[in-house]
Amino acid sequence: MLIYGLRRLVVSVPIVFMSTFLVFVMVSLSGDPLANLKSRTPPVSPQVIAVEGRRLHLDHPLLERYAMWLGGIVRGDFGPSVAANERIGPEIVARLGVTLRLIAAAFVLALLLAVVAGVISALKQHTWWDHGLSFLAFVSLAMPSFWFAVLLKDGGVQLNAAFGRQIFSTVGERSVVAPDGVVPRSLDVLGHLVLPTLALAIVSFGAWSRYQRASMLDVLTSDYIRLARAKGLSRRRVIVRHALRNALIPLVTVTALDAAALLSGAVLVETVFQWRGMGDYLVVAIKRTDVYAVMAWLVIAATAVVVFNLVADLLYGMLDPRIRGERR
Amino acid sequence: MVNSAAAVKSGGTATYTITLPITNWNVLNAGGATYSVIDISNLLEPSAYLVQPDGSVVMNDQLLKSATEVKSDPQTIKYEINPNAKWSDGTPIDASDFIYNWQVQDPRQCPACAMALAAGYDRIKTVTGSNGGKTVTVVFDTPFSEWQSLFSTLLPAHVAATYGPVGTPAGRAKSFNEGFVKNPPKWSGGPFRVDQFTSDGSVVTVRNDNWYGPRSNLDSIVFRLITDPAEQPTALRNGEVDVIFPTPGVDLLKQVQAIDGVAYQMSPAPQVRDLYLNMNADALKDKALRQAIFTAIDLPGLVKKTIGQFDPTAKPLKDHLFLPGTPGYADDVTALGYGAGDAAAAKDILKSAGYSGIGTKLVAPGGKAVPELRMPVSNANSLAKDEAQLIKAALAPLGITVAVKPSPNPLGNLQDGTWEILDGTLGESPFVASMNQAYYSSCPTGVKFCNFNVSNYGNSEVDKRLSGALSTPDPAKAMQLLKEANGLIAADYVVLPLYQQRYFLAYKTSLANIRNAYSFPTYNSEQWGFRKE
DSSP states (O other): OHHHHHHHHHHHHHHHHHHHHHHHHHHHHHOOTTHHHHTOSSOOOHHHHHHHHHHTTTTSOHHHHHHHHHHHHHTTOOOBOSSTTOBHHHHHHHHHHHHHHHHHHHHHHHHHHHHHHHHHHHHTTTSHHHHHHHHHHHHHHHSOHHHHHHHHHHHHHHHHHHHTSOOSOOSSSSOSSOOSSHHHHHHHHHHHHHHHHHHHHHHHHHHHHHHHHHHHHHHHTSHHHHHHHHTTOOHHHIIIIIIIHHHHHHHHHHHHHHHHHHHHHHHHHHHHHTOOSHHHHHHHHHHTTOHHHHHHHHHHHHHHHHHHHHHHHHHHHHHOHHHHHHHO | OOOOSOOEESOOEEEEEEOSOOOOOOTTBTTTOSHHHHHHHHHHSOOSEEEOTTSOEEEOTTTEEEEEEEEETTEEEEEEEOTTOBOTTSOBOOHHHHHHHHHTTOTTTOTTOOBSOOTTGGGEEEEEEETTTTEEEEEESSOOTTGGGSSSSOOOHHHHHHHSOTTSHHHHHHIIIIIHHHSOOOOOSSSEEEEEEOTTSOEEEEEOTTOSSSOOSOSEEEEEEOOOGGGHHHHHHTTSOSEEOOOOOHHHHHHHHTSTTEEEEEEEEEEEEEEEEOTTSSGGGOHHHHHHHHHHSBHHHHHHHTGGGTOTTOOBOOOSSSOTTSTTOOOOSGGGTTTBOOHHHHHHHHHHTTOBOTTSSOBOTTSOBOOOEEEEEETTOHHHHHHHHHHHHHHGGGTOOEEEEEESOHHHHHHHTOOSEEEEEEEOOSOHHHHHHHHHSOOOTTOSOBTTBTTOOOOHHHHHHHHHHHHOSOHHHHHHHHHHHHHHHHHTTOEEEEEEEEEEEEEETTEESOOOSTTOGGGGGGGOEEEOO
16 A cells, blocks of 8 residues: 555656646746836836846746756745735645635535435435435535635625624735634634635535435445345445445545645635635736746645546555555 | 714713734835824824814814924934923933934935835934934035924834844834834834734734823724724624725715714825826827826816715816815816717827827827737726726727726736836825826936836926925925926926825714824824713
């Protein structure tokens, strides 16, 4: 298993390397990091613009800039940001914490809802339960997350108005001036977390619940389940101990693969709810053509994709020894 | 609805929305002069003169007892600082602050300082203090008529000294480019001081009890960062912010109008929308063609179909240098046919100049076809896209083809010269000569784009008058020179003024004394307050 994992890791390194090169070239060619400075009215002097250009290494050819960036990454330096006051490394670490909180909450929520919906759909196949939950799943699959986020915000504001107090917040991950006391502070964080978590969870819920339904149906019609029933095991025991446990195996690998995809959903949700996480960091970096900030985001995102792919592979191998044996 | 001076109670916290993340705290630095930083710096950094909502400029009588031009040759200004004026740590505001602010904004004194604007400071010969530092004497080596624009936000010299040795250019640059840039201000010379700069990019300010002006009504003003203007109305509706100041649009206006307990002001901004013709393009070097283009465009119709959608009071701009409502504003363009929307007159102009193919494919008098005119338009600006289509439609009957080119960055097109027509926005200020010199003074020979002379316009007579207006100590003479320059620019048919941009300020009706002053609603933060029941 260890050798298998290492082999997968070695294969991943060139993928990350290539992706950084391609993105560096594309982002560098997409705009001028000094555009904002050059567009100021009254105009900024050419000397100031030249100094800023040198700070951002724009006086070097593109490939040389990439090599400098790569060398910096090895030393733990992500390069200079367009924002002179901002150090990319510490900033991205802080942002990552915010985003991971959102993704973790959305992941758990989506997984729980998907398992419950998938199992009920499978057990009540071709009933109104199944049709209703399938409809919900397809709606969530079809609905863009940003649109759902906007609807949720509006719903939250209306509920607040109906209750005459601010239960749900629509901006940020907490109040700027946090309330005193542990309970009010926790409620404040929770009030900010609910709507964005729902918005992000819905992205994965649809696909995962359909997957769980299919997997459960597959297991329920298998020979060993029929045997278990024939042996007189209770329905509950058959479903929970035998059917669900096996039906979860494919879902585990799918969710591991999709976990990294939640990062892309977070970009939209963080924009709508104004969370200062990785998504917001990417949007702002792109807006100001902050090449090194975009690259830092990419390194984190690409690493996350590679790691979660690796986790998926390893889980798959771990949960199903036949796969591990085949690959060996 | 104008939120005029009203009775308010003491106390409370108001939350104001900022749109741009603060990545540079030095408002005088090229990278720091953003709306967010200026909004906050209005609470902290005292100015010698203040711009009022009507565009007038008045002395800040909290900071200064007087500011007088005591001598015209050499031009000498004497500032008497209020004896009580002090920074929040108790250090008096004195001549050392004026000296430091001059030195870091004068390229001769600090070549490495990344100043946002050097205009005027580079004409100062000396700044000296007397009377225990409470009298400041500024002597110019070149006269500067708009001296009221100087010392517009003061940074504390004693704080600068903690960042670097301010007696040397290198030390000044270190304090200016690093110290004030990277450190959130713990000092204040205004009604509030910064209490927290939070991890989400928001800023909490609290009352500065050491301020020498009248006590502020509010205990605290929170600057909440909401980078997407589309999300700001929802935050206002949900009570998470009290004041928003986004770029206006039709949808945004409708959203705000639907919120109970919220008032708004749609006010003209000190920004003008212009249509530029590229004087580097061979075809456009012919004045007759430029005149025909400006005559064919229906400016009232364009204004109605663009900015008029959310502000029916918007009117076509008639002046190149002055803003409507300011003393120098006059209609210099109607008599010249600007924006008349008269295709027949435009065709006559072309016919008289010897053009052929009018109405089909325009051919210049020399027999060369007028090429397709490229017009880059920002992908993200729907108003600009509408404007481009209207201009394209207006020029089609003349036989002129306009190729509207969606562009992620029209500024890039401007810089690399891949355009013939461009509409854009430039800032204006009460200091007309300083601002417009950058827009209308000739570029050096061989240069195709300089400062913000978008069209690469050049007229030596205009140069003389703009320069003269900036140097004459006589305000009447300066006004006369600016008006003459205005007329010359109009007669050259290079820039078609379209309209004055709008600002949109929305706020809870429970708050009073909220109003915009030349882009910056926080100019009177000490007066903000919650209405008495």
